[in-house]
Amino acid sequence: MYQCINVPVYQLLLHCYTGQLLNYNYKFMNFNTKVIHGGQHHESSTGAVNVPVFLTSTFAQKSPGVHSGYEYSRAANPTRQALEDSLASIENGARGLAFGSGLAAIDCVLKLLNPGDEVIAVDDLYGGTYRMFTRLFEKYQLKFTFISFDDASKISEVITDKTKLIWLETPTNPLMKLVDIKVVADIAKGKDILVAVDNTFATPYIQRPLDLGADIVMHSATKYLGGHSDVIAGALIAKDAELGEKLHFIQFASGGILGPHDSYLVLRGIKTLALRMQRHSYNGYEIAKYLETHPAVDKVIYPGLESHPQYELAKSQMKEAGGMVSFTFKSGKKEDAIRFLERLKVFTLAESLGGVESLANHPALMTHASIPAENRAELGITDDLVRLSVGIEDKEDLIADLERAFS
Numbered sequence: 001m002y003q004c005i006n007v008p009v010y011q012l013l014l015h016c017y018t019g020q021l022l023n024y025n026y027k028f029m030n031f032n033t034k035v036i037h038g039g040q041h042h043e044s045s046t047g048a049v050n051v052p053v054f055l056t057s058t059f060a061q062k063s064p065g066v067h068s069g070y071e072y073s074r075a076a077n078p079t080r081q082a083l084e085d086s087l088a089s090i091e092n093g094a095r096g097l098a099f100g101s102g103l104a105a106i107d108c109v110l111k112l113l114n115p116g117d118e119v120i121a122v123d124d125l126y127g128g129t130y131r132m133f134t135r136l137f138e139k140y141q142l143k144f145t146f147i148s149f150d151d152a153s154k155i156s157e158v159i160t161d162k163t164k165l166i167w168l169e170t171p172t173n174p175l176m177k178l179v180d181i182k183v184v185a186d187i188a189k190g191k192d193i194l195v196a197v198d199n200t201f202a203t204p205y206i207q208r209p210l211d212l213g214a215d216i217v218m219h220s221a222t223k224y225l226g227g228h229s230d231v232i233a234g235a236l237i238a239k240d241a242e243l244g245e246k247l248h249f250i251q252f253a254s255g256g257i258l259g260p261h262d263s264y265l266v267l268r269g270i271k272t273l274a275l276r277m278q279r280h281s282y283n284g285y286e287i288a289k290y291l292e293t294h295p296a297v298d299k300v301i302y303p304g305l306e307s308h309p310q311y312e313l314a315k316s317q318m319k320e321a322g323g324m325v326s327f328t329f330k331s332g333k334k335e336d337a338i339r340f341l342e343r344l345k346v347f348t349l350a351e352s353l354g355g356v357e358s359l360a361n362h363p364a365l366m367t368h369a370s371i372p373a374e375n376r377a378e379l380g381i382t383d384d385l386v387r388l389s390v391g392i393e394d395k396e397d398l399i400a401d402l403e404r405a406f407s
C-alpha cells in the first residue's frame, strides 16, 4: 500500500498530519537558512519547535488502510522523514533517505543494478566502499573497473553498453584527489548511466553534486552531517522523484533504515553544518600551511593549498577546502608516522572524521587496511601517510600539539 503513494501525495499527508502547509518555500532559501528550516516544521499538537523523537514502530489506523500516512517505521517514521526532507533540501534533491550507516546507503544504490551490469569507480575510494564492491557485489556478477578520474577521457574509454553506474568521491579518501563532477556527469549524459557522488568529505556546504549534473549523492552521515562523533548513519539524496522512489523501495524492502533517535541526532548536527564547515575549513587551511613549512614533512595534500595539483578545480568546484589534510614524512618511514601519532594529545588517534574534535589516522593500518598492500602502494597510500580530520578547536592548540608530536 505504502509504495503506491507517490511523493507529492505523501508529502501532503505528512503535512496534514503535522498541521503544516505543504513544504514552505525552502527550496528557494539560502544554505544557512535551509540547514535550520529546510523540510522542518513545528510539531502541531504541542508547538514543539524541534521535531520530536517518534519512538514507535507502528501507527494506529482508524480503519484498515486508513491512517495518517505512517503505518510502520521501516517504511516511514516522522523523525526520519524530517531528516530525509532536510537532506533533500540541503543537497537540492527531490528525495532524501536516511540509513543505518554510510555503507547501508551505498548497498542500496548497488541494488539498483542487475547481474552483468558494470560500474566504473574512482580508484582512490574509502576502504569500506572498495571492500563492499569487490568482496560482496562481485559475487552477484557486478563488474567493477577502478580507474583514476584525473583524465576524464579515460572514463569514456572504459564505458561499455553494460555500464550502468559511475561512482566517485571528491575529495577522495585519503589522498584528497578531486574529480570534476560536471565533466563526469556530461560524459554519462544520455547514456543510461547513473552518476553517484560520495559527498562525505565536502558536504553540501562546500559542493552540491546534483547541481553539477550527478544523479545521486551519498553521505556517511556519521561524519560532518552528524558532526559530533556520536552516531553511525548514512544518507542518499536523489535528483529526481522517480529515482528517489526506486531507492526508497530498496530501502523499505531491504530494511537498512536509520532509527528515530539517531535521525534526531543527525538532524541536530545539520543545523550547525554551515558554521562548523567554515571553522573546519579555516583550521584545515591553517594546519596545512603549518605542515607545509615543517622540516619533517615531505608532502601536504590539501585542496586549499596552491601546491595541490587540482587547486584550480578546487577553487571552481568547492566553496571552501574543508577540514581533511593528509601528509607524508620526509624520512618516508612508517615508524616515524606511528611515533608521531602515538604522541598526539589534542588530536585523538582514531578512525572516522568530520566531528568537532580533531582526529588523526594512519590509513594503511586503519581505515584503508582492507585495500591490498600492492593496490595501496600503486595509489600512493604509503606507510608514512597520515590523515588528519581537523576539528573546530583553537588552531594554536592544534598546531602546538602537532609541533610537540614532531619534536
Ligand SMILES: Cc1ncc(COP(=O)(O)O)c(C=O)c1O
Pocket (backbone or CB within 6 Å): 101, 102, 103, 104, 126, 128, 129, 169, 173, 198, 200, 201, 219, 220, 221, 222, 232, 233, 234, 352
Ligand atoms: C568517504 C566515506 N564514505 C563512506 C564511508 C562509510 O560510512 P559509514 O562508516 O557511516 O558506514 C566512510 C566511512 O569512513 C567514508 O569515509
